[in-house]
Amino acid sequence: MKKVLIFTASTGGGHNQAATSLEEEFIIQGFNVTKVDALKETSKILDLLIADGYKVLAKNLPKLYGGLYKISDKKRINNKVTNIITKLVRKSLYEKIKKNDPDLIIATHPFIVNVVGSLKEKNKIHIPFISIVTDYHIHQTYVNRNVDAYIAGSNHTKECIIERGIPKDRIYSYGIPIRKDFLKPKLVHKNDDAFTILLMGGSMGVRSIKKVLKNLVNNKNKLRVIVVCGNNRLLQKRLKRRFKNVYKNKDIIIYGFTKKIPILMDKSDIVITKPGGLTTSEAIAKKVPMLIPYMIPGQEEENADYLVKSNMAIRVTEINNINDIINKITSNKEILDTMRDNMQKVASNHSMGNIIELSNRLIKDYETEWRVSYGK
Incomplete structure (x- = not known):
């Protein structure tokens, strides 16, 4: 039985979900x-600084986080940090x-890339290594010449990686890994004419x-309006108290955490969400057009x-104007139809099966070229 070692880190939920x-x-x-969880199990100090630091900055000081993200994307500064x-x-x-003595290593977080890459560089390990890019643009932290294959969420992402100097034959637009349930055909359909909105983004x-x-x-x-508050119980409680069963011709359904x-x-015509890599990949797979009224500066x-330029999402620059956009969408069916078609084009390239096939091929290639060994 072949062994796979997957490294992740808890900066946001997307890396762990992937x-x-x-x-x-x-x-x-x-x-x-x-x-x-590489940081938790190797350095409690780093885990505190990076994982917990991300949560604090993203929630309380998003502009500072965005500034740090952009500064650390510069090659010279990034090299020092990594x-x-x-x-x-x-x-x-x-x-x-x-x-663990794995046959394959996969990283779903960029901070792991340089660590594994340096071990390969120093001939400490001879194991195929795949990096999963969990957003639609690439940060310098992902870039390492010792990565055998990059999994990208779109052809746009692939081009971004090529621009950073990675050979195109190492980059595969197989999609950000998401739960199988999102890849299944539509399981339910609306049973009335109410325009249905899925509203998410409780972490904001x-x-x-x-x-x-x-x-x-x-x-x-x-x-x-179907509202998902996630683990934010305070948000769920406040919304239920304020909005439950009080508005004419509005059906407000409020969930906490749900699978x-x-x-x-x-069931939804559109989803209103912040543009995290995993959430937007799930929406693309389900072909549900997006409205984006809030985001964390940086990768989001x-x-x-990317999503707006590809006409899969509409950016809401002012929340107070969101009804103008909703009214325009509901009065012109072609807007959403076009967005769904664009999502279908992107989703058609996504395949977990292709990731498995690539993994098997890399393992076989390494077995042919190398005897798996460790440096002293």
Whole structure:
């Protein structure tokens, strides 16, 4: 049984979700899989600084986070930062690799890329290495010549990676890994004529999502609004108290954490969300056009730019104007039809099966060229 070692990190949920989706598929395909939160298990200090630091900055100081994201995207500065991280965790990560003795290593977080890349550079390991890019643009932290294959969410992402100097034959537009449920044909259909909106983005806090909902309930049209608050129980409680069963010709349904997102997307005409890589990939797979009224500066801004330019999403620059956009969409069916067609074109390239096939090929190539060994 071939062994796969998947490294992730807990800066936002997307990296872990992608790792879990890969883990599930590799197990189905007969692999022995180990998933490791690399920062948590190698350096508690770094995990505190990076993972917890991300959560604090993204939630409370998003502009500062966006500035740090852009500064660290510069090659010279990025090299200094990633080299420090590599020196701090390389030994521990190397021990994890030796202990697991994998046939393949996959990273769903960019901070792992330089660490594994340096071990390959120093001939400490001779193992195929795949990097999963979990956004639609690429940050300099992902770039390392020792990566054997990059999995990109779109052809646009592939071009961005090529611009950073990575050979195009190492880049595969197989899609950001998402749960299988999002890849299934539509399971449910609406049973009435109410325009249905799926509203997500609880991690942005109470104010933004509450402001969107406050505008939607004042829309003149008959609307069904399905709100998903995730683990934000305070948000769920406040929204239920404020909006539940009080508006004429509006059906407001409020969830906390739920695993029913694929079904809720099937029921929805549009999704209003922040543009995280995983959430937007799920929407693309389900062909549900997006409205983007809020985002964290940095990678989410870049994702939004791509989605809007590709006509799969509409950017809402002012939440108070969101009803104008809703009214335009509901009165012109062709707008959403065109957006769905664009999503279908992107989604048609996505395949977890292709990722498995690529993995098998890399393992076979390495077995032919190398005897798996470790440096002293």
